[in-house]
Amino acid sequence: MADPAPLSNRSIPEIVPASHRGLRVSIREFFFAEEVPYGLALCRIVLPLILLVVVLRRWVHAREFFSTDGGSAPLADNYGYLNMLPVPSGTMAVILMTLLVVFLVTTSIGWWTRFSVIGCLVLYTYLNMLDCLSTFTKYSVIASHMLLLLSFSKCGAVWSVDAWLARRRQPAQIEPPRFPAWPRRLMQLLIGLVYLGAAITKIHTPTFFSGDQLRFWLMTDVNHSNPMGEQLTLYPVLVVTMAYISVVWEMLFIFLCWRGHGRWIMLLMGVGFHLGTRQTLGLYIFPLVSMATYLAFINADDVSRWRGRLARFRLFRRENDSAVVLLGPVWHRRLTLAFPATLLVAVVLGVEIEHRIDPYGIRRPEGPHELVELDPATVEAMLESNPMLRPEDLVHSLEMGEMLIGGYVVGHKSTFRQGERLFAQCTLNPPHPDLMIECNLHDAENRLLDRVHQVVPREAFRANFLYVLHDALGPGEYSLVVRCGGQEVARRRILLKSARDSVETAPVAN
């Protein structure tokens, strides 16, 4: 499947005048300059492999998720469009899911590429829209867009079975075919606009830039485990910084991603961003699908450069044109028939295997499953109404540190010296009513030494308290006690050590 040396994406002389290029000519060159579709070929190879991970996990549940014999959850219902798409029967859902698996494989290897890509587009989008609970997400939408654009393109012209067969039909054709760049351009614009939309969402989101919402997102476990995200909640200043950087990057991407250093900086930042969401938010597939669109930014010059580098290490050898073995017409006819035969065999096998798997367990010797019985005490606990929030659940955290940056306490510590300043920050869980929060200083015998209170309005997330630990407080153990609604809700121990240097006299609290 090796192709001859790639050609640069040079514009066509008859399309682009030598000088005085106007906007119209520039746009025409942008969309219609002919090129070898290496970038799209890479998208065609990689995207189906990612989607296979998703689809294969759901194949055995096709009857349950996508059919009238299950609990389908059409997306259109959420918008009030009931019965917008027909829901197939159980067996038909298995057939469609099986065909989708085959089409994803044939798309990736580039066999009957155009037909396979269109099959993927139709089946993937249709089946996804039947299950908005466990299949359809925003990465599905991006994947559907990519499949749509790939279906317009000649992404199977290189690095594919189709290209391999074509060379065995016409060995004299040395140069790889060239096509207008517009599908690749649209894919580049797609991901740029996705990022722009995501930036707009963040701008719309209240308290995104304060980092509060991001912190709560980092400790959300609706996705895969994200231990790094949970640790990151300890560093809110870093979270806020990353929030600003991500929005700036998302807005700049569509403007800077086209050429030169801007392209590599934007793409590398994107890779870092998406890998970061993998580690901090527990997202697995979304980063992979998003990064697959980056392959559309690879052009023939990049491929040529990389081939040159690989050739130095003898890792890549061009196919000798004289060594190309022609396939006889008989083989071409057989291969033409092999594709529909593969589909047919896969469908029959798929239906049979699914029948034997018996996903509902209806044909088990012991019969259908019995319902899982719940402990009555557990159910009774669920039915106990508890409409009022406990005061301790209004408080998210009590942090102590040596300074405030960006509204957050940094330099976390619980051991201070006389003369140092102690910033205590009580973070609240929204929604909460207007609150009176006390942050009191107690000694080792729990005697109240100082009482400081603060009104926290309903729209505020944090209450900050400053204590100057002057030498009137002897070395020893103390406690900061937060009270809310007349009840103690949090307590932190402090160890106060003697001062190394003399400190100025200061009020105990302010």
Next chain:
Amino acid sequence: MGANDTGGVAVSRGGMAWIGTIKRWAVSLVIVSYLGSLGYGIVCHTLNFNTASHPGMYFVVWDMFCGWSAYANRLHIVGEGEDNRFYQLAPGPWTDFTPYGDLARHQYDPFLNHSSRLVQNCLEHTRAQPMRRILVIEEYWAKKYNLPDSVWAHFFDEPRKKYSYFQLRMVMAPCGTPVRRFPSWLDRQSQLAVSARSLPSHPDSSTPGLSSELRATMRPFDGLSPGQLPKLKASSSPSLFPAADPERAPLAQ
């Protein structure tokens, strides 16, 4: 002969050029349509206009970060059988599939648009006892209890004591038809936070002051086969479950 040949080639070239022009226009139309639809989604999203007007808008509106609350939540779909036992109706007993992490499929239905179908599917494919009623109960707890011990120790000296709040979200008939929906616990807390007057109490079977209207519909489906309409004036029962009345759930969220 030669003139004819030349004419034929000219006609052929003209035809090819014409096809090429048509093709270029068609491609231009595709480009404009595609970018136009993406641009429309961006504009609608920016101006918060028509973003939920059609399922197609999901394909052009990129609202991947919609904000996250300070509370984690889970949905429990519980059926009360005629044998006075309680059964888990989601996830079904045949599956342990988790689509995106550790959570079962029904947990990704925050508006309960599809709970009814999930319940019906579970009842159809199991040896289920006849049900008296089916309840969707949501559980909430502060996300701080999700934090690992190492992070918790930075915030609190006390050991964690996770506490969950439960609230009824939906009551379904034995056949799975929704008959009553209630606002979520979090929405109610938001209202409580700003409400100057006390809000009407939430239905609670253990509340002595349960309204007579709800008390009268405590067991509306007793003795009825699936699909039959309940009598409004059915007698009360000692059921643990809160009321179910035949009021249909609103379609819009």
